[in-house]
Amino acid sequence: MSYQETYRKWLESPALSADEKEELRAISGDDREMEARFFAPLEFGTAGLRGTMCVGLHNMNVHVIRHATQAFAEVILAEGPEAAQKGVAVCFDCRNHSQEFAREAACVMAGNGIPVRLFDALRPTPELSFAIREYGCIAGINVTASHNPKEYNGYKVYWADGAQLPPHHADAIARKMAELDLFTSIQRLDYDAAVSQGLITLMGAETDEAFLSRVMGQVNDRAAVGRVADDFKIVYTPFHGTGYKLIPEALRRLGMKHVLCVPEQMVLDGNFPTVASPNPENPEGFYLAVDLADREGADLIVGSDPDADRMGLMVRNDKGAFVPLSGNQTGVLLLDYLIGAKKRSGTLPENAVALKTIVTTEMARTVAEKNGVRLFDTFTGFKFMAEKKNALEESGEGKVIFSYEESYGYMMGDYVRDKDAITAALVATEMAAWYHGQGLTLYAAMEKLYEKYGFYGEKTLNLVMPGLDGLKKMAALMRELRDHPLCEIAGVAVLQRKDYSSGILEDVSTGAREEMELKGSNVLKYKLADGTDLVVRPSGTEPKVKVYILSQGESHAQCGEKISKYSAWAETLQR
Numbered sequence: 001m002s003y004q005e006t007y008r009k010w011l012e013s014p015a016l017s018a019d020e021k022e023e024l025r026a027i028s029g030d031d032r033e034m035e036a037r038f039f040a041p042l043e044f045g046t047a048g049l050r051g052t053m054c055v056g057l058h059n060m061n062v063h064v065i066r067h068a069t070q071a072f073a074e075v076i077l078a079e080g081p082e083a084a085q086k087g088v089a090v091c092f093d094c095r096n097h098s099q100e101f102a103r104e105a106a107c108v109m110a111g112n113g114i115p116v117r118l119f120d121a122l123r124p125t126p127e128l129s130f131a132i133r134e135y136g137c138i139a140g141i142n143v144t145a146s147h148n149p150k151e152y153n154g155y156k157v158y159w160a161d162g163a164q165l166p167p168h169h170a171d172a173i174a175r176k177m178a179e180l181d182l183f184t185s186i187q188r189l190d191y192d193a194a195v196s197q198g199l200i201t202l203m204g205a206e207t208d209e210a211f212l213s214r215v216m217g218q219v220n221d222r223a224a225v226g227r228v229a230d231d232f233k234i235v236y237t238p239f240h241g242t243g244y245k246l247i248p249e250a251l252r253r254l255g256m257k258h259v260l261c262v263p264e265q266m267v268l269d270g271n272f273p274t275v276a277s278p279n280p281e282n283p284e285g286f287y288l289a290v291d292l293a294d295r296e297g298a299d300l301i302v303g304s305d306p307d308a309d310r311m312g313l314m315v316r317n318d319k320g321a322f323v324p325l326s327g328n329q330t331g332v333l334l335l336d337y338l339i340g341a342k343k344r345s346g347t348l349p350e351n352a353v354a355l356k357t358i359v360t361t362e363m364a365r366t367v368a369e370k371n372g373v374r375l376f377d378t379f380t381g382f383k384f385m386a387e388k389k390n391a392l393e394e395s396g397e398g399k400v401i402f403s404y405e406e407s408y409g410y411m412m413g414d415y416v417r418d419k420d421a422i423t424a425a426l427v428a429t430e431m432a433a434w435y436h437g438q439g440l441t442l443y444a445a446m447e448k449l450y451e452k453y454g455f456y457g458e459k460t461l462n463l464v465m466p467g468l469d470g471l472k473k474m475a476a477l478m479r480e481l482r483d484h485p486l487c488e489i490a491g492v493a494v495l496q497r498k499d500y501s502s503g504i505l506e507d508v509s510t511g512a513r514e515e516m517e518l519k520g521s522n523v524l525k526y527k528l529a530d531g532t533d534l535v536v537r538p539s540g541t542e543p544k545v546k547v548y549i550l551s552q553g554e555s556h557a558q559c560g561e562k563i564s565k566y567s568a569w570a571e572t573l574q575r
């Protein structure tokens with residue numbers, strides 16, 4: 001069907017309200033807008049569906065939510081009646097329409113006879129992952145666009161282990177969606193009817209408490225906090241989102257006496273009025289936190305994104321000014337701290353393992369291996385880390401103590417299979433308190449790690465390619481890099497090329513090829529003669545190709561020079 005036909009189908013459907021039809025009529029003369037909204041359905045990417053909120057096939061609205069949920073329900077029903085009766089947990093964040101979309105998803109599951117446990121109000125993403133496992137649900141749904149700008153919303157799907165669906169399973173939903181008519185295939189029960197029939201039940205404070213008690217089990221060294229609690233101060237911001245309740249509560253339970261929350265950003269608001277982007281990866285959003293921390297003489301700033309799966313830290317540098325720690329740095333600090341704390345308390349498993357993604361700093365490998373801990377790489381996304389954790393632990397091959405990716409995601413413990421800002425904020429605060437007791441800021445602690453393990457520097461360049469043209473440009477760039485394999489980059493020889501799509505590693509000088517364990521993802525990785533790794537991949541969540549520069553050298557200056565050189569090269573890839 002052409003986009004014009006799909007547009008007309010929507011306009012004529014009785015499923016659309018008068019307001020929705022009005023919105024569509026308003027774009028009738030705008031061909032580009034019509035094409036952008038109706039050229040194709042949204043695809044399941046790194047984290048399920050994500051799009052801007054408006055009426056359209058390529059957007060987030062109740063119709064797309066119902067359609068995806070009908071397809072998901074049929075995938076669940078195919079597992080048999082016993083599996084379906086385990087039910088689905090449904091969660092949502094603070095975004096505009098999130099609660100409405102979550103209720104719609106619940107009503108469609110109920111209409112298919114599948115029981116739903118719906119949160120009574122917004123909750124952090126990791127609490128959903130926990131609830132699926134805790135209540136033995138078959139699956140989960142989360143309505144959130146995580147850290148994206150306010151125009152976006154998203155739909156994440158989880159399976160019984162509490163992890164987001166791996167690609168082969170998500171593909172089954174996508175295939176079902178293609179088979180099912182978006183309007184006429186939907187089986188939906190009204191919310192009140194579903195509640196009165198017991199098909200929708202609510203989760204509330206009891207689930208928070210069960211989750212928090214597991215989170216608190218991740219504390220390694222409460223005494224380290226007790227020793228500094230009188231003067232160690234932190235500032236926390238939830239960026240208007242779901243971390244607002246449980247993170248301050250977890251920090252209080254840790255024994256922190258001075259937790260100052262940024263009042264303007266404690267206000268739940270899907271318009272994120274105080275920030276351009278509610279993403280702890282963007283340090284600009286921390287300006288209110290920095291003001292408060294400077295006024296109050298705080299030592300550390302912790303922030304979580306709107307669905308409280310990402311966590312970011314701002315620390316005082318050697319001049320006393322607040323600077324961001326990158327996700328790579330925070331992960332390295334946490335990994336080193338956790339290994340040390342667990343060794344000190346005698347709780348480090350003998351076969352301890354850490355996980356990171358292929359685009360995360362190699363410094364983590366050095367830290368792990370120098371401490372006798374194995375480290376494995378996965379593709380981007382916690383579904384892959386969850387899969388690896390399950391496989392290693394089920395086979396008895398290893399016990400995962402920490403998993404992380406550079407994009408500010410950290411996972412600890414056994415009760416979640418997704419990134420978890422609640423536990424990460426707790427352990428990062430404990431770690432900062434432990435260093436504070438030795439007169440060190442996290443900034444100083446990071447410098448010591450560089451001296452101990454070697455200098456590393458990372459940078460990610462985003463080659464933004466929006467719209468329909470952008471999709472084509474991204475595909476063309478990846479094709480070109482495959483059709484004309486690079487032998488040198490910015491004048492430096494390429495030693496190895498890894499194509500994670502085919503799973504082939506090629507030695508450039510000998511031409512020898514071998515199969516890698518990881519394959520099936522559109523990612524290219526180059527190992528260069530100066531020790532740098534460069535990775536090129538299209539983002540699964542935003543219209544951009546990401547180029548990751550992972551350098552190492554003898555000093556910060558040397559890493560910096562390499563980063564500038566390869567950044568200049570990466571910019572030449574922008575179409």
Ligand SMILES: O=P(O)(O)OC[C@H]1O[C@H](O)[C@H](O)[C@@H](O)[C@@H]1O
Binds near residue numbers: 047381405
């Ligand atoms: O690099 P992208 O595909 O855009 O993904 C960036 C990030 O998006 C989400 O937050 C996912 O949950 C992460 O696992 C991922 O690292």
